[in-house]
Amino acid sequence: MELVVDSGVKKMEGEAMRKNQTLICAPIMADSVDQMLILMQKAKTSGADLVEVRVDSLKSFNPRPDIDTLIKQCPLPTLFTYRPTWEGGQYAGDEMSRLDALRLAMELGADYIDVELKAIDEFNNALHGNKSAKCKLIVSSHNYESTPSAEDLGNLVARIQASGADIVKFATTAQDITDVARVFQITVHSQVPIIAMVMGEKGLMSRILCPKFGGYLTFGTLEMGKVSAPGQPTVEDLLNLYNFRQLGPDTKIFGIIGKPVSHSKSPLLYNESFRSVGFNGVFMHLLVDDIANFFRTYSSLDFAGFSCTIPHKEAALDCCAEIDPTAKAIGAVNCIIRRPDGKLFGCNTDYIGAISAIEEGLQGSQPSISGSPLAGKLFVVIGAGGAGKAIAYGAKEKGARVVIANRTYERARELAIVVGAEALSLDELSNFHPENDMILANTTSIGMQPKVDDTPISKEALKHYSLVFDAVYTPKITRLLREAQESGAKIVTGVEMFIGQAYEQYERFTGLPAPKELFKNIMSTY
Numbered sequence: 001m002e003l004v005v006d007s008g009v010k011k012m013e014g015e016a017m018r019k020n021q022t023l024i025c026a027p028i029m030a031d032s033v034d035q036m037l038i039l040m041q042k043a044k045t046s047g048a049d050l051v052e053v054r055v056d057s058l059k060s061f062n063p064r065p066d067i068d069t070l071i072k073q074c075p076l077p078t079l080f081t082y083r084p085t086w087e088g089g090q091y092a093g094d095e096m097s098r099l100d101a102l103r104l105a106m107e108l109g110a111d112y113i114d115v116e117l118k119a120i121d122e123f124n125n126a127l128h129g130n131k132s133a134k135c136k137l138i139v140s141s142h143n144y145e146s147t148p149s150a151e152d153l154g155n156l157v158a159r160i161q162a163s164g165a166d167i168v169k170f171a172t173t174a175q176d177i178t179d180v181a182r183v184f185q186i187t188v189h190s191q192v193p194i195i196a197m198v199m200g201e202k203g204l205m206s207r208i209l210c211p212k213f214g215g216y217l218t219f220g221t222l223e224m225g226k227v228s229a230p231g232q233p234t235v236e237d238l239l240n241l242y243n244f245r246q247l248g249p250d251t252k253i254f255g256i257i258g259k260p261v262s263h264s265k266s267p268l269l270y271n272e273s274f275r276s277v278g279f280n281g282v283f284m285h286l287l288v289d290d291i292a293n294f295f296r297t298y299s300s301l302d303f304a305g306f307s308c309t310i311p312h313k314e315a316a317l318d319c320c321a322e323i324d325p326t327a328k329a330i331g332a333v334n335c336i337i338r339r340p341d342g343k344l345f346g347c348n349t350d351y352i353g354a355i356s357a358i359e360e361g362l363q364g365s366q367p368s369i370s371g372s373p374l375a376g377k378l379f380v381v382i383g384a385g386g387a388g389k390a391i392a393y394g395a396k397e398k399g400a401r402v403v404i405a406n407r408t409y410e411r412a413r414e415l416a417i418v419v420g421a422e423a424l425s426l427d428e429l430s431n432f433h434p435e436n437d438m439i440l441a442n443t444t445s446i447g448m449q450p451k452v453d454d455t456p457i458s459k460e461a462l463k464h465y466s467l468v469f470d471a472v473y474t475p476k477i478t479r480l481l482r483e484a485q486e487s488g489a490k491i492v493t494g495v496e497m498f499i500g501q502a503y504e505q506y507e508r509f510t511g512l513p514a515p516k517e518l519f520k521n522i523m524s525t526y
């Protein structure tokens with residue numbers, strides 16, 4: 001299948017418009033040829049451009065008839081890989097038979113074959129110059145431990161190129177997300193078609209962004225977790241979550257920095273919203289160990305905006321050249337923008353998200369009153385971490401009388417002094433009810449999946465509250481919220497806070513008004 005040019009925009013024949021030529025390859029791993037044929041059809045339906053036939057996964061293999069069947073019956077172009085155990089594959093047999101099978105694949109019409117750099121001399125010697133003109137030779141090298149220096153990677157690419165490769169392939173392992181930067185540097189300067197991947201969760205960016213940096217192809221699995229190398233996304237996520245076909249050299253990069261981070265729904269929300277208005281950006285999970293090192297490494301203007309979550313919200317303050325006064329007062333940043341002069345600006349949208357959701361919850365269908373409905377209310381915050389600080393600060397700003405209850409009493413006390421509040425230990429909370437009509441905000445992770453039966457306060461005590469908010473948003477209705485509802489209180493969910501803080505971030509990221517209805521629709525399924 002060829003790429004054709006149509007009015008300056010590249011597309012695959014019979015497919016929707018695409019802005020880049022980078023291919024999506026689905027690895028096919030199965031016990032039998034019949035199972036492989038089923039997966040090949042699935043790959044075609046899923047939108048992959050080609051399949052990688054992992055011959056080493058077959059339990060029995062009869063080279064000539066099996067390769068012939070796999071090529072003739074595959075609805076997509078084929079790449080044949082027969083990975084030996086010494087390069088991370090499953091084939092433990094003799095080398096001669098393995099290389100013979102790859103030569104046979106070339107002869108029978110495979111579009112690509114993959115030969116390891118360590119075996120390429122032996123392969124070339126036996127080929128005697130009879131290389132098929134149709135079949136492209138990928139010469140590959142895999143490092144399952146680390147990502148070498150840019151200089152060593154450059155030398156590796158030169159050696160692969162000198163071996164007669166039509167396409168250079170190397171895969172390394174990310175010990176840190178900053179390793180990916182060296183691989184992008186090699187990809188963007190490569191004079192030959194190149195497949196360059198960084199394996200592992202910290203290398204995910206290398207798999208998603210290869211169209212931006214000119215990579216020849218990326219691998220996408222047919223099912224979550226059924227990977228041929230660590231860290232592969234699914235074809236569906238590449239196409240529908242990351243808008244892979246629309247990525248190009250000028251695509252702006254956004255992401256959520258955290259550790260852990262894979263649970264975050266932010267990529268879902270932002271990428272779908274970017275697509276809805278044709279904004280040229282992509283939003284990813286960024287598993288970051290050291291936030292200062294991350295920003296030092298990824299300092300180009302293309303790395304344009306970031307959400308920031310556990311445990312980096314406080315360290316993020318030190319990375320920003322300018323900080324919004326509210327974020328400074330709260331002591332935590334959850335949104336970072338790279339300005340046109342390259343400097344980082346930090347702000348806190350958790351505060352706005354939570355407080356406006358609680359205000360809306362209090363007002364309900366009542367006509368809006370002047371001033372905040374929080375003014376004068378007794379507002380109990382459970383927790384004194386990043387979210388607790390933001391919400392305690394926000395409630396105080398709106399004129400509430402704030403009480404902070406935390407497991408570690410000392411932290412509650414420190415925050416209470418900063419905000420101008422009263423401090424309690426978590427144990428005192430259930431017997432604390434100086435008045436009725438109070439507001440309660442849980443900002444701890446108590447009740448979050450998987451510990452959904454946990455709750456920070458007894459049901460009995462909830463009758464003293466008129467509104468209960470929970471920052472936890474997985475599940476949407478926590479045990480705390482269910483019991484609050486049963487006790488007659490209004491409830492406000494963490495999803496509403498999530499949406500509220502995201503409106504503000506989206507507008508800062510894109511300069512466009514947030515598509516509020518779309519945000520609500522996307523999050524309504526959670």
Ligand code: NAP
Binds near residue numbers: 350384387448
């Ligand atoms: P954080 O800075 O790590 O703070 C965690 C807080 O929870 C601390 O006060 C900690 O108490 C307390 N805590 C943790 N485990 C506890 C336990 N088993 N028992 C009692 N207290 C416990 O985290 P964060 O950034 O504030 O996030 C907290 C929660 O809010 C998370 O569930 C997060 O997903 C959620 N959140 C939601 C949104 C949203 O948009 N809905 C936004 C931000 C955060 P100690 O001081 O005693 O350790």
